[in-house]
Amino acid sequence: MGETRIVVAGDSSGQELRSLHAWLVRDGALRGRVRAQRAPAALLVSLARGGVATILSAALIAWLRERTDELRVTLIPDGDRPAVTLSARELRTLDLPQLDQRVASLASRLST
Numbered sequence: 001m002g003e004t005r006i007v008v009a010g011d012s013s014g015q016e017l018r019s020l021h022a023w024l025v026r027d028g029a030l031r032g033r034v035r036a037q038r039a040p041a042a043l044l045v046s047l048a049r050g051g052v053a054t055i056l057s058a059a060l061i062a063w064l065r066e067r068t069d070e071l072r073v074t075l076i077p078d079g080d081r082p083a084v085t086l087s088a089r090e091l092r093t094l095d096l097p098q099l100d101q102r103v104a105s106l107a108s109r110l111s112t
Contacts, residue, residue: 002078004110006043006060010071010088017041020073023063029055053111057103064088065099077110084109 008017017036021043024034033046047053064073067088074085084106094102 002047004045004047004056004078005037005076006045007040007074007076008071009074011069013071014041016067016069016071017043020060020063024056024059027055027059030059047110054103054107057106057110061086061091061099061103061106065091075106075110081109081112 006020008020010016021034021036024030024043024045029052030045033048033052035044036042037044045056047056060073060075064071064086065088069088071088072085073088074083076083086106091099091102
């Protein structure tokens with residue numbers, strides 16, 4: 001599985017990246033799997049089998065939905081898998097079934 005790099009773009013991206021780091025490490029399943037990278041500023045998340053991609057996806061989407069600024073988060077998986085970009089504005093408009101589908105889709109893209 002490897003690592004996935006997370007980059008935050010938007011106003012106050014450095015502050016928001018620190019906020020995201022704090023949010024993710026509060027989850028016991030992600031604690032010890034998330035570390036900050038200084039240059040370029042990003043978070044590195046170690047993914048493993050056992051549902052970590054789903055936990056990361058759900059936590060990331062929940063965090064983005066709480067942002068009031070227009071932020072974009074790009075997840076860059078190891079290997080030849082394509083990057084995925086999520087928008088806070090778009091995620092705030094989704095209903096519960098759409099959110100569930102987005103979490104499942106993101107987890108699938110990160111774990112394959």
